[in-house]
Amino acid sequence: MSPDAAAETLAEPVAEPAAALEAAAAPEPDNAADAAAIARLYGEPLLRMPTDLYIPPDALEIFLDAFEGPLDLLLYLIRKQNFNILDIPMAQVTLQYLEYVDQIRVHNLELAAEYLLMAAMLIEIKSRMLLPQRKVEGDEEAGDPRAELVRRLLEYEQIKLAAYDINAVPQLDRDFVRTQLFIEQSSVPVWPDVDAGDLQRAWMDVLKRAKLTQHHKISRQELSVREHMTAILRQLQSSRFVEFADLFNGVGSVPIVVVHFVAMLELAKETLIEITQAEPFAPIYVRLAYSPA
Structure with a gap:
């Protein structure tokens, strides 16, 4: 080529x-x-x-088992291998416990301090079990060195099971949500309250008209508030709404108008009539009080 x-x-x-x-x-x-x-x-x-x-070496490290403390780890090792908690094989459990402590010492020394305290307790119990038992007073043998540890493990297990039961109870905003339903309680229109100043001005207008038709005749007259109350009720029965000023048409002189006005206030006090006003500065109306069947 x-x-x-x-x-x-x-x-x-x-x-x-x-x-x-x-x-x-x-x-x-x-x-x-x-x-x-x-x-x-x-x-x-x-x-x-x-x-x-660059990926740090510890970034992808995963701990499959996370424990809440030394007692939790110790209880896990015992239950996982079906050991009798009243007869713990201290040599085997202590060895497995120390292996886990060596792992966490590399990453978190502060967390390992609490586990090291339990490790020292396990080694002490193991050492006491290897020593010959001494008799105390009364020819009684010394107690089992594991008794205190067993008591703490049983108490912790009871508390842990109780915590699981409490956590299984449904909780608000975790297992269910509280529903809210808005319902209109009534569709009847609610009239605004009558202001005292509006009622006073309306009364002054009626009083002014009554002064224009008064007679200069002095006489003594007995007036009954009850009679005027009955008259107002009869007048309101014939119509649904009566304007405040029309309620005093044809009443007469000022004393009669005053008694008529007092009778109207007594009826309102006893909730037999209602004084309503559609909006500010609107005419004032009087009607019979609504009583549900």
Whole structure:
């Protein structure tokens, strides 16, 4: 093969990667880039893992078993291997316990301090069990060195089971949500309260009209508030609403108007009539009080 032909043959494979790089560098549609992206960095799709990415060695370490304390770990080791809690094999349990403590000492020395205290207690119990038992006064043998540890384990297990039972009780905003339902209690329109100033001005208007029709005749007249109350009730029975001023039409002189007004106030006090007003500065109306059947 001639040198020129060999040069052409070697040049052809070099052109293909260059074309492939150009095609890879060409912008792709947004949908295709998003589909091929493994992550997004500052809003931009990341198509391949960076070569200078540093991952700490401890970042991917996983602890499958997490314990709430030394007693929890010790109880887990005993229950997992179906040991009799009243007859704990101290050598085997202590060895497994120390293996776990060695693991957590590497990562969290402060957390391991509490576990080391229990480890010292286990070693002490194991040492006391290896020593010959001494008799105390009265030819009674010394108690089992494991008794105090067994008592603490049983109490902890009872508390732990009780905590599970309490946690199983349904809780608000965790297991259920309290529903709220808004219901309109009444569709009857509620009239605004009558202001005392509006009632006073209406009364002054009635009193002014009564003074225009009064006679200068002095006489003694006995007036009954009860009679005027009955008259007002009869007048209201014939119509649904009566304007405040119309209630005093044809009443007479000022003393009679006063008694008529007092009778109306007595009826309102006894909730036999209602004084209503649709809006501020609107006419005041009087009607019989509503009594549900």
